[in-house]
Amino acid sequence: MIKTGNMRRVSWSLMVCFCFWQGANAAQPAPPVSYGVDADTFHPVKDRHGMVASVDAMATQVGVDILKQGGNAVDAAVAVGFALAVTHPQAGNIGGGGFMLLRTASGRTTSIDFREMAPVKASRNMFLDAQGNADSKLSLTSHLASGTPGTVAGFALAAQKYGTLPLSRLLQPAIELARNGIVVNDSLADDLKTYGTEVLVNHPNSKAIFFKADGTPYQKGERLVQRNLAHSLTLIAKEGPDAFYKGAIADDIAGEMAQHGGLISKADLAAYRAVERQPISGSYRGYEVFSMPPPSSGGIHIVQILNILENFDLAKMGFGSADAIQVMAEAEKYAYADRSEYLGDPEFVKVPWQALTSKAYAKTLANQIDVAKARPSAEIKPGNLAPYESNQTTHFSVVDKDGNAVAVTYTLNTNFGSGIVAGNSGILLNNQMDDFSAKPGTPNVYGLVGGEANAVQPYKRPLSSMSPTIIAKDGKTWLVTGSPGGSRIITTVLQMVVNSIDFGMNVAEATNAPRFHHQWLPDQLRVEKGFSPDTLRLLESKGQHVKVQPAMGSTQSIMIGPDGMLYGASDPRSVDDLTAGY
Template sequence: MMGRFAGSLIVSVLFLQGATAAPAAAPVSYGVEADTFHPVKEQNGMVASVDALATQVGVDILKQGGNAVDAAVAVGYALAVTHPQAGNLGGGGFMLLRTASGHTTAIDFREMAPTRASRDMFLDAQGNADSKKSLTSHLASGVPGTVAGLALANKEYGTLPLSRLIAPAITLASKGIVVDEALADDLNVYGKEVLIDHPNSKAIFYRPDGNPWKRGETLVQRDLAHSLTLIAKQGPEAFYKGKIADQIASEMAAHGGLIGKADLANYRAIERKPISGTYRGYEVYSMPPPSSGGIHIVQILNILENFDLAKMGFGSADAMQVMAEAEKYAYADRSEYLGDPDFVKVPWQALTSKDYAKSLAQKIDISKARPSSEIKPGKLAPYESNQTTHFSVVDKQGNAVAVTYTLNTYFGSGIVAGSSGILMNNEMDDFSAKPGTPNVYGLVGGEANAVQPYKRPLSSMSPTIIAKGGKTWLVTGSPGGSRIITTVLQMVVNSIDFGMNVAEATNAPRFHHQWLPDQLRVEKGFSPDTLKLLEARGQHVKVMPTMGSTQSIMIGPDGMLYGASDPRAIDDLTAGY
């Protein structure tokens, strides 16, 4: 048994009038010759992750009778070994899960500021934000939450013992993994920035000749295997109160870090009520604060519901104009109102109300972009780097799990805690070091996200589940820092409004606007004619590198599972049985 887990204003108004009654797109047709991309198709269970080895670990757990949470926990631990750029024990994140019966919940295992954290700890002598302190020093780490979060999920919703779920990761760490192209590239580029200056880290990720491990070579992580074994035998207490806690606290004490044993012992993962909404008859569930993702995905969808996107068509200047303008309003609100709900009152009901969205929709001019300087946070009734990672799981009973977790930037702070083999996060950089000042990714944060002891930093991570007629329909999420919200948004819109299957929605080119800077970022692949039309409307269009790495599963009308991993990633895999 599973226990609990069983554009002028006139033009705008014309579009509004024609869109409010627009029906949802017709159900997606699968396997037809018209499909330009085809998803992976399986019947009994499916896992989509950024790493092929981790995906197979999850599929094996499903085959052994584990449910979606069991598989997700196993994948989470496996990624700590196979994808150290973001997979982690020394970081944190979010899990969204929905049972076959429709119970939906969120598990918050976001990192927490240590007891001795202070409001201005990342300012220099001149009062300016110092990114070196918040990114690559021992001060950069918040109290990790991954081990606690995965344990909570396993205890409340899993069916197999935790030790069994960690066992594959122990084997991978002790016997070694073959370095794939993605890891080799990231070690070569980012390792030189964050790993090489730390002896404990260099000893693991660099060869004796001083060069990083290359593609095809075997990386053995014995210290990490030992730490994983301790957790498998003793549970999360090994990490938060035992020998691993000693290693983390000693590392911090020796180098001016703030995390102490009491901070670790006092950490708790929290189960929260998801943010929910509706979009053209579909039910939307996503992560609540301290994630900003759920609120702003629902907010933007509420705005878009006032426009007939299906009639406009994918990649049209009209559709992109409307979506970009809606995104501006949401990101302006993010800068002002979002933070840890245990410390600040987040007006989520106002931000996600249909009436508020309609008032914003009425401000959108389809023929002319509104400059970001003219958009302020609404009158109501920090970033992660690209190197976050997401995975999705669905089992044969129809239980679904979406997990997004991270160390923040590539390899986190680059610091391995003592002989634990565990890379530490640099999530303290996600706080507003100086409210009102943009961080290196251009996101502006406010007082609601200022540094404070025991507080969890604001995030954009957005594990999301869409239901149709009460049944789970789409499980998705993505890394991408400030672009996570818009990436996940486009997966939803592509699927519902534009009738794409999950692979087509994944492969479609993406675009992004985050209010500040006033720039419409687009991937290559959009028509040059469309981009010229957008520029003529006042959008500052800039073609830039790819955005996101979605790992998604859709449950088709025939009950079959259809999955897709993002072609923007290297070595990712969707598989099932």
Template structure:
């Protein structure tokens, strides 16, 4: 979840074919290291072989090195995921979960669901207080807030089925970084001193890692050594995922929960399984869209909104025009209204994905859009589908020399999750249980409203907005993208597609363009700075309740040209990101 304005733009850097670096030693100075030619925000990084785009420069270098050593995109993605657990603990994790979209060079596209699961002892009303009202402290900062983590299982499944290197090899860079230490960068320093004070400061195990002894949170340039996390990573490298789900780590997590009123047990951990699912797919103006299926809402609603927009000529309106923004925002309202009613864990509820992604249903919604007048959200209800039925998160994208592509979005939920480190594991635990609907009609931390389809229940996976997405052109992978941002993930990824397809932007231009968002409730059109005051006035004249707020999203994207060249961009909205190739 991105919660801050950015003081500077990140330099996007290409690693040249002749450049090299080590991922087996900690940095020797806090100063950032750059390679090759520095790029501005409107010109993408170019590479002929592999490319990695992440929110953290050190993790990006880990991924590129794995590619250069002969690993494929899955190997590099898993190495990046473990590295981010060390270098970007705000969201990178072992104690959370997420989703992976994967497209092989021969065109197979699949989705790996490693979303957290509610413990077996979870109950429908566990986050209500004595008055029957939703209690966000229970669902965000207590031991009850954590679902059974899925990241380790998801990465292990990906390596087993689609990787080319052994798990212990791709974990090794993360082990080295944790044991030898990293230098605290701008992003981590800011988040420790802002959001860490809200949750990490309340837990001794967490403060022992991220605080000076008897003092304040670590600052930029301080060295962060995570010996306990290194030990946990070593056990996973040696024993595989059983170390996490059935071994010493499982015992530590279960003991932490038992001592503090949490619900996760050794039985919950031992029973966890990552699941391979069929992606949600659709078409948009000649392109194929592949995105995450439930329990993510991302894929369904990205396709649904694109289907609505296929009925209008956005290119004629022009990027940043009041008509284009208004039309897209109105389409978003319909999708988020449907999300509140129909989306949940597909293992527990029937999700009407065929109806929601139907071109005919989308056309019926498009006909309700008035170019001159906004529909008040209170007048929009979840649609009748019968006729059609047949903040902290991080994303990274990887493409290898052969054309295999991976998009991963994973998270602890809010910054540093619950703030709780399980025993001596060094592992921060998630607060994903807040993504369930604690009470029908009551918004969660992102303002999203849900119903019974996403109610708390034992062994259920909470609904998510994470939307790792792959776009295909002429049968070949064309765009690999995704973003953090809570409820704004869907609209951020949507705009990456619209900016490139409708408005002809390159991947860097599409990344840097100002964004906007509407999620039905609250009835607010949120916009970043950068749109013309004249445009905002025209939108208000149409009845849109425009609010200019902080930046949205942090996309990490790679576009593939017909010549095989990879073009990438890290979002300038966040510091310390890096897109690199070789």
């Protein structure tokens, strides 16, 4: 049975709780006030046998169908990922990369890194102009912008090692959607009009797919057929990932690059490997936290921020209070400062993850937070870790009837990536090379500042903020979540966790709650509309530079009740997403 999990354009109102701060050494935090289910302001989708939450209704249906056919959560996730390459080409992809976090019913948690890699000919200063300044056009919209894609390798590894159905079967729904066509929804129509006219229209192969004969992009309700993409997906179904990395698709990608000054070669494609990694783990108020390790910065900094927040009684401060937002924003500043200095590809730099996720280190940062006064970002530097050491995207979550759980965040980077379709493959290529630090100290497209640890090097994976996350309670999976949003992914996922644990919200309430974000530089507290004007004035009086800006994130989340019942929610900030179960 399919149920819509979105409550569109619901106006959010909340009563701000003004409470006294107990200090960094407060007593055991009080449990959040519970009013019972009748007081819930938003209600999640509810089902028992399996659930999928994604940004696109067609892709969600694909995942639910795989679960009904006997596939497990990994099978469904792989099928959803391939389907999104057809139905949500803004971010769904086989020409990009990302991360998968999975937890089995028995409690084993692992991750698969299928982040893009820099081609072997990539060089340290490849995105600098003649004056030595970073040139964003080179790193975002040129053929130099693409790293070697990892999605096909990642999905193939996951299916082979943890799935139960053949890869060819998992690809079939995507093949049919591409071959028969999809009806363009609001989200795709809006993005084709807004971004397609900026990045797709400049490339003949891309324009031929996404624009009609009269030169206008496809509109809502019209049918978009992607025959070349269907052919590429069929080759992968028949030949496996070798079709992409060594066969005809590799020829298309390498040929496109050679013709236009790009760097990805057939040797780069053949050398690509997805990597299984041990997740970052931590604890928060008795819950276990699992998230993505480097080259994602998400897991480390979610755990780091939670460690800092554990020193404060957020539940007593109350959701939406100036004190709670102040403490969380200040904690975020310290984490993003550390991100700029220490995070990069672990194959190339030593990432001090033990120090960054140390509760002792977090305690030193918590002691520097003043609930009454914001510390200017200019005064915050990356921390001294010596005593403690022993980045348009989409997310989807899946849980099956046995309790296996999968969280996947993957991307082309910005909407439609570089805008370049490789030859006749029908495959949009990423512009993930912008996630490297083109020049230390210079912000990327998301305003994130990086250093030498994230400098461009051959075969290196760029740093990411993607944060697929799983929370366990009493040894059992409790929450599966993640989000797109570039630099705001970390804080969006963080607030899903804090809203659920500290403020006692159900998964739909946690999803719908207004969000805020601070990333150290620029020194700005970004907030969505929906917070009390009184709260914003109090934050300004504390020294926060508050700016109301557009909505942040698009979480797709599933919570598992103690009786095994599944509760899911898609984000109302997106217009065509769906959570469904059976």
